[in-house]
Amino acid sequence: MEILTKIKNFKKVSWGLVILCALSVIILVVLINHTEDNAEDSNAVTLDTLLSESSISDAEQEVEGTNERIGEERDLNVVVDVKGAVNNPGVFSLDANQRVIDAIDAADGLAEKADTKYINFAQLLEDEMYIYIPVEGEEIIGIEKSLEGAHAKDAKININDANEQILTQLNGIGPSKANDIIEYREKNGPFESIDEITKVSGIGEKTYEKISEYIEAK
Template identity: 35%
Template sequence: MKNKWYYGAFILLVIVVGIIYVNSESSVSIEVDKDTKDNVEYNAGAEDNNEEYNTDDEDNNEEDNAEKLEKTIYVHICGEVVNEGVYTVKEDSRVYEVLELAGGLTEEAATDYVNLARQVKDGEKIIFPSKEQMETGEFCIDDAEEKLVNINTASIDKLTTLPGIGESRAKLIIDYREEHGDFETIEDIMKVSGIKEGAFSKIKDSIIVK
């Protein structure tokens, strides 16, 4: 009878040890699975962060490129050129580059008068004189610029010498520059109330900004 009791106790002990072993294995498996899941989530998060970082870099590069492309100026070119007009160019452009946009010089142009290598300025007017004007002394760059009205400094009396500009419009021009500062280009005068493309086309060859 005693032997049977020992035998029963031994069997019970084996069962208990077996149950403990199985539970410990399950616990280890669950912890391993949890660690694996954490690693997967961490790696996924890292990849998302890298993608966001790369996207931000790309956006910044696009903004920088766009900013570089936006740095343009306006130059008025006239005289003995094929196509007179106002041209939009990069801020570091040279005179010869604007001249190319205007179709080059005419046969009557004085080819050695204007420095083609110099850098252009925003809002400036470049005049190419003819050979005849240079030979007769009819053309002088200082005289030519003196005849132009500087819309950043001109008085009401000076502004009213422009075609289509009366005292009321002249006063609006002065009021605008006092409120907003100097005009950066001659085209900016169209920001003044009452001066649109039609009025600008009449005065664009007679005005300048300095």
Template identity: 40%
Template sequence: MKIILENWRRLALLFLILLLLFLIGNWSQKKAETSWNVNAGEADNSPLSDTEENDKVEGEKASEGLTLQSGVGEEEMAVVDIKGAVHNPGVFTVPSDSRLHEVIEKAGGFTAEADTVQVNLALKVWDQMLMYVPKKGESADIISSTAAPGTSDVKKININSASQSELTELTGIGEKKAQAIIEFREKNGAFKTIEDLLLVPGIGEGILSNIREDISL
């Protein structure tokens, strides 16, 4: 009798344990389903789905790419007026880092009458630059209505065409030296370089260094 009673107790305890495990498992499953439904609802109610969010990100990246590309290739330009002994005088727009020979090419190149010795083809151009290409026998410098950056608007004295009174405006050049300059160029032709002034009697390195920035060819 005691053995039978003990077996019933064990069966009852085992039944209670199994019932408890079943209840706990059922409760856990319901909690998990409730949590999943809540998360799913939040995802559905969000402003953008995963696909829409990805599309938005890709669109923003594409927009940024277009913005960056729009800035690429922008180049500062200079408007240059060229006159004189070129085939097609006129106004030309070129990149601001261009040299004079590039503008002359745009103007059709030199004519047969052009005095190319007086033209510095390596000169860097600037915006609103006015250039005159002289013909042979003319004494003309490149003229600029707006001075190049970093330079002054003070007109330089052309030693190939200046009068005696104009030459005397230079530091250290009196009437005798001015006359000597005129006689030298009449006898030997136009000065080809600034340094040719040293060939004129009475003009040395000291005087030349004082007037170098105030003269032109």
């Protein structure tokens, strides 16, 4: 009887150990699966983040590249206004390395009786440049006086009586700045020296350096 009792007790203990081991295995499997799920989720988030960051970086590079191309295109092109004795006056977009003669060609060439003795066909174009071609016999105040007794290549524009059309022949001087020059001298009197033109709004040292050798104050 004692032996049977021991056998029964042993079976109970054995079944208890089996159940305990089984529970341990189940818990271990659950923990492993949970860890793998978390790892997969983490990897998925990391991959999504990397893809998102890569897309943003690619988009930023594309925008930068586009801006650079636009900047280069702007640097390579200028817009000029051609008026006067040409066949097709208007505003034209041309390459920055082209010259006044090319702008006149864009306006379908010179009209009949165009007076070109004051025009520098070889001058490089600048953005917002204003090109005016007078007709023969047309009085151009400012430049004709400066040409008296001098060769055309040595002519200078008198900033004290030149009109808008003449002033805009200067590099960097468009219609707006030309009008500012005229308004300044009407308000303050004639320019006493050419460097006084830097007191005009919008005309700084860089512009003055471009035009100083082509102007005079008489």
